[in-house]
Amino acid sequence: MGDIIKLTLTLTIISAIAGLAIGVVNDKTKDKIAAQQEQARLEALETVFPEGVRIVEMKNLGAGVVPDLYWIAFDDSADTVLAGYAFEVSGIGYAGDIKFMVGVGIDGNILGLTVLDHNETPGLGSRVNEIASAKYIWYPVGGDDGAKPWFKEQFVGLSSLKPIIIDRNLAEWHKLDERTQANLRNNNAVTIITGSTITTEAFTRAIGQHIAGYLEELGGYCCPATRKEIEAKKAVEAVAVETNDNEDNDTALLLD
């Protein structure tokens, strides 16, 4: 009997210390992890919008198809010019969800696309992030050669309001000549990564399913409000939230 108590006690003490230690580390790293996620989101926003815009985060608490969190961008030169929206979308890929962020202009054309999270097979689907760099290991210095991730690059300029076609006769966009690339663009089409059709379909399908609906709800593809109005309203909201928690739904969507 004494043996059992001793065994149980040892294991309990060790587990308790272990749990405590992990708890302490979790507490210390919590803020840092949150900051990293925030940073990742900021970087993603920078890649899906062109340069020279000002990005405002929007919270949508109302009903409808638009996600709870999305972003709008204003042209920095003029406060009233809306440059576009950014949404987080996810599509079902080969090995689980592919989460990506897509920026669209008010005309529905894709401004940029970046992958946030995926579990695709290394060497196949994971090449969504591949950079078609021509840098060799023998002379690695020489700075950035300007190469961008080609898979995401081919979506830029396509319309999200029409279905995006997958051209099954072509693959590996970065290896095609400029004329073929232009042809693809005219047809609103993309190529696949060799051996990963399902991965590509996750993107085209998710864009086709969601983006047009979002844009329609946000006001018929057109500028709903000026930046000054929105920021003024946001400031009012912030004060309102601080002083009084009652206000929710009507302050949420600024665009109705």
Added chain:
Amino acid sequence: MIAKELKRGIITENPILILALGLCPALAVSTSVKNGLGMGLASMFVLACSNVIISIIKAWIPEKVRIPCYIVIIATFVSILQLLIKAYTPALDSQLGIFIPLIVVNCMILGRAEAYASKNNPVHALIDGFVMGLGFTVALLILSGIREFLGSNKLLDLLVIPGFQPMTAFILAPGGFFVIALVMGVINYAQRKKGA
């Protein structure tokens, strides 16, 4: 003595290539040199820390529950490491994915706890954890180097030979098995040459 220990960990008792321990992470993450290095260092950290702690408290652990105790200690360091990786190198976290928590069941770590740390003093256990972890990392670098080069004509994301057509199969699952088989075969061949 250090040189002798290093030789033991990296060559004569290499955990992956000679003892065939810790094969799951070795094959799963050796798709690129970056991943291999990350996994190697992560395992080295867990191995060294758990070796030291187990060696310190070995006298108080009853024989019958020693394995669960070791596993709890290893799992603690893995969880701590997981949080640290998330906080400081999020890119590595998304690359290694499920294989970070699975360091817990890397049989190399439990194997060293049972075979070495539970019988030696903390300083020796630390050295053992360090050299064994180094051996694990070196083996991962060899495997991932071969696979990244043959599978994508790259090393550390930089191209290697102009015009070489890479064979994607080497990055996929079958390639992992083939590469480790050939590396082990070469080692066997070298040992037989030496013996003959």
Added chain:
Amino acid sequence: MESITSIIQISIAAVLIQNFVLARFLGLCPFFGVSKKLSSATGMGMAVVFVMTVASMITWWIDTALLMALNVEYLRTIVFILVIASLVQLLEMIMQKITPALYESLGIFLPLITTNCAILGVAILNAGVNNFTGNPFTFVESTINGIASGIGFTLALVLMAGLRERLELADVPKSLDGLPIAFITAGLMALAFLGFSGLSFFAG
């Protein structure tokens, strides 16, 4: 029936497309350690199916009812491994008492299972996101995933044991004898299993 499609999808994916051993590289130690004889491979396979199923069920409850409810998901690794270790021990004792015959045949494999990364692997994968619906796994889906993953492991293990029994008689280059030739065999099997990735009903 939405749920039946999802169950079929999960099973086929776990057995063939994302086979634990040949595609996910989980459970390699027992895969190479216990595949020398067909009879022990079958025994090990059965033990893994059993433990994986029970572990999937229990860890799902603990994850949903305890860890998520209390918001301590960061303790997942340590809790899961403790549960699996004690579960294996408990099963060993229960089997010894209730079904001595089954214990005779499976008992010796049980202690080996604690450090089989496939068991912890399936528990952690179940805690993630379902590949087909995009939602977290339900209890039934978790259980099915456990059973199917175990069957996939057994399938690979038994095939491998059959091949290795024949390899005994083959004239293998001396340097490749033993583990290396087993790795090459596994590589060829993995190549064959890659063919299943064309089986696509991921496009829902």
